[in-house]
Amino acid sequence: MRKILILFFVLGFYFTAEAQFGIRAGFSSSNFSNTNFNANPGFHFGGYYTILASEFISVEPGIQFSQKGFETVDPPTANDVDERLNYLDVPLLLRLNFLPAVNVFAGPQFGALISRQRTEEGNNQTSTEPVRGYDISGVVGLQALFPAGINLQVSYDLGLTSVNYFGQDANNQVLKLSIAYDFN
Numbered sequence: 001m002r003k004i005l006i007l008f009f010v011l012g013f014y015f016t017a018e019a020q021f022g023i024r025a026g027f028s029s030s031n032f033s034n035t036n037f038n039a040n041p042g043f044h045f046g047g048y049y050t051i052l053a054s055e056f057i058s059v060e061p062g063i064q065f066s067q068k069g070f071e072t073v074d075p076p077t078a079n080d081v082d083e084r085l086n087y088l089d090v091p092l093l094l095r096l097n098f099l100p101a102v103n104v105f106a107g108p109q110f111g112a113l114i115s116r117q118r119t120e121e122g123n124n125q126t127s128t129e130p131v132r133g134y135d136i137s138g139v140v141g142l143q144a145l146f147p148a149g150i151n152l153q154v155s156y157d158l159g160l161t162s163v164n165y166f167g168q169d170a171n172n173q174v175l176k177l178s179i180a181y182d183f184n
Contacts (some may be wrong), residue, residue: 019051026178032170033159040084042067044176050095058103060093066111066157068135068172079121085131085163085172086090087111092123093137101145110156111135111172132164135172149182 025045048065051058069084093107093125113133118125141155141174159171 007143010118020048020182020184021047022151022180022182023047023178024062024064024153024178026176028067029170031070032163032165034170035070035072035168035172040067040069041080042049042069042084044089044152046089046177047099048180056097058095058097060091060095060105060107062093064089064091066174066176067116068174071128074120076141077121082117082119084117084119085113086115086117087135088111088114089135089157090136093139095143097171103143103145104141105143105155106140107135107139109135111137123170129163132162134161135159135163136158136161137172137174142143149184151180151182153180 017119018072026043028044030042031039042062044066045078048060048061048062050058050060066087066089067084068087072081074081076163082160089109089111090107091107093105094105095103095105097103111134113128115132116126116128137157137159139155139157141153143151143153155176157172159173162169
């Protein structure tokens with residue numbers, strides 16, 4: 001009986017909610033926690049589907065390609081190291097619309113590692129073996145809405161699981177600045 005009530009609620013929510021599809025892209029600055037590495041600039045892009053549950057609350061599942069990683073200098077060789085991890089991220093955000101043109105959001109994000117590129121003088125590595133194949137993060141942020149379906153947002157992804165980088169306990173941390181367009 002409980003499953004039937006939940007299904008009824010979800011279907012009712014789906015068919016009565018206003019929804020909009022959009023695309024988002026922007027700049028990322030990522031690093032690992034618990035390290036003294038430097039942030040690695042990158043980018044992200046993807047799509048989302050915002051379901052307006054009420055005037056004040058919306059739910060937004062999405063999917064995006066996201067570059068993460070770090071930069072450092074290898075102490076023994078003094079070579080510059082650029083470690084880039086590419087993920088397919090799936091965030092599920094809850095948005096609270098406090099003002100007509102501004103909202104705050106938070107939610108979980110599940111990521112799958114799709115490729116790795118470590119660049120060091122004379123040595124390039126692409127094996128994903130030294131890194132855990134998934135990432136679970138929490139996302140928080142702020143979004144500003146503009147006319148014509150444009151919106152800007154700033155968000156922070158805080159890794160909740162270790163990426164187990166070469167056995168080292170480190171979590172992804174990513175600051176994202178994005179521009180988006182809503183298709184109405």
